[in-house]
Amino acid sequence: MNFQRTVKSEIWCKSVGLHSGRKVNMTIKPAEVDDGIIFVRKDLPKNNVIKAELKNVCDTMLATNLGTNGTRVSTVEHLLSAFSGMGVTNAIVEIDSPEIPIMDGSALPFVNMLKGVGTVVQGECERFLVVKKTIPVTDGDGWAMIKPSPKFKITYKIDFEHPAIGEQSYHMDFSDVAYEKDICPARTFGFIRDVEHLQAKGLALGGSLDSAIVLDDEKIINKGKLRFSDEFVKHKILDAIGDLSLLGMPIIGHFIAYKSGHKLNNLLIEKLLASEESWTIVGRFNDEEETDEIINIPTFSVLPV
Numbered sequence: 001m002n003f004q005r006t007v008k009s010e011i012w013c014k015s016v017g018l019h020s021g022r023k024v025n026m027t028i029k030p031a032e033v034d035d036g037i038i039f040v041r042k043d044l045p046k047n048n049v050i051k052a053e054l055k056n057v058c059d060t061m062l063a064t065n066l067g068t069n070g071t072r073v074s075t076v077e078h079l080l081s082a083f084s085g086m087g088v089t090n091a092i093v094e095i096d097s098p099e100i101p102i103m104d105g106s107a108l109p110f111v112n113m114l115k116g117v118g119t120v121v122q123g124e125c126e127r128f129l130v131v132k133k134t135i136p137v138t139d140g141d142g143w144a145m146i147k148p149s150p151k152f153k154i155t156y157k158i159d160f161e162h163p164a165i166g167e168q169s170y171h172m173d174f175s176d177v178a179y180e181k182d183i184c185p186a187r188t189f190g191f192i193r194d195v196e197h198l199q200a201k202g203l204a205l206g207g208s209l210d211s212a213i214v215l216d217d218e219k220i221i222n223k224g225k226l227r228f229s230d231e232f233v234k235h236k237i238l239d240a241i242g243d244l245s246l247l248g249m250p251i252i253g254h255f256i257a258y259k260s261g262h263k264l265n266n267l268l269i270e271k272l273l274a275s276e277e278s279w280t281i282v283g284r285f286n287d288e289e290e291t292d293e294i295i296n297i298p299t300f301s302v303l304p305v
Contacts, residue, residue: 002126002283002297006030006090008118013109017099018075018188018212019063019198021205024097028113031090033124036248037083039066039073043096047071052080054246054269060262062198064243074099077262078188081242082110084250085179087300088119089126105187105212106227107238111180119300127283130295131253135278137267142259144268149254151296154240157258158233162191164220168233174241176300183241185227186234189213192221240265247273249281252295 011028031038037052047069050056058067063075079100083091085107093100103109136145157169172178190212199205207214209222213231220226228234236257243265244251257264272278282295 002087002128002299004033004089004122004124004126005087005119005300006032006122007088007114008120011113011117013101013103013113015101015103016206016211017097018102018105018206019202020074020097020099022097022099024095024099024101026101027094029092029094030120031092033090033122035090035092037080037088037090037245038092039076040092040094041071041073041096041098042094043098044071052076052246053248054266054273057246057266060266062262064239064246064262064266072098075102076100077239077242078103078105078107079110079242080245081238082107082114082184084241084245085184086111086114086119086176087298088114090122102188102206102211104210105189106235107184107242111184125283127249127281128252128295128297129247129249129272129279129281131251131272131279133275133278135268135272135275137264137271139264139267140259142257142261142264144255144257144260144264146251146253146255146268146272149252150294152251152298153254154237155254155256156233156237156240156260158236159259160232162215163218164215165232168230170230170233170237172237174298176298179241182228183234183238186231186238187211187213187227188235189215189232192216236260244269249283250298252297 039050041048050066050068056066056068059065064077065074131148134147152174155171159167247269
């Protein structure tokens with residue numbers, strides 16, 4: 001069994017939104033058992049609360065965006081990834097802008113903030129969705145699937161016709177230690193040739209060499225080295241962990257993807273949930289199903305203050 005947890009105290013940070021370019025103040029606050037992750041737009045007087053769950057996904061172009069009652073919060077995947085990677089199940093996230101701050105383009109600043117204040121175990125067990133049958137989705141030449149596995153695993157492959165990227169693949173057996181060491185520092189990336197087109201659409205207005213890996217047609221133009229030789233595929237895994245968290249509970253299964261992205265990640269969990277014979281929920285053995293299968297539920301360190 002693994003228990004729910006929240007942050008021990010408030011966290012504050014400030015940056016800009018990657019696509020909006022607007023300054024964002026963000027405060028993360030403790031939440032109650034079973035609250036999940038709740039976003040609150042403090043810049044709006046009403047209809048300003050959005051829960052991080054699949055039914056509220058309203059757009060997956062370039063980022064995962066949530067919306068309800070005419071209110072949106074954009075680019076949530078890096079923060080959700082940090083919460084999921086470090087075992088935070090309940091939190092209130094207050095922002096004064098429509099987009100989560102981009103920070104350095106990775107989840108590392110969020111992980112460091114969570115470690116800085118610590119987390120507290122709450123008095124209810126977490127529930128887990130155990131995959132029983134393989135579910136696939138495709139989009140063009142990209143695809144993703146979730147298949148049965150006794151533990152949460154991720155295998156991801158990308159293929160870009162660019163000399164600095166090319167083919168990259170990575171596999172991880174999920175743990176908070178592996179997430180913090182190998183995944184959360186990986187930064188988002190983009191191409192200069194796309195910037196003018198995106199900015200004409202009001203996107204990528206906050207992008208910079210401090211918040212992304214930027215490439216021209218031949219090379220990376222940022223000063224300094226990559227954080228990993230395979231940083232590009234690791235960032236795709238970072239994104240996927242954030243997107244999969246919108247299921248509302250951790251997955252026990254093997255996520256495998258090729259040229260996937262936010263759209264396919266969300267389509268996959270949507271299709272998985274719709275196929276009720278393909279999964280079971282375990283965790284609270286007094287009111288949920290038990291399973292005869294041997295499963296390896298991830299455990300998380302109680303982060304110190």
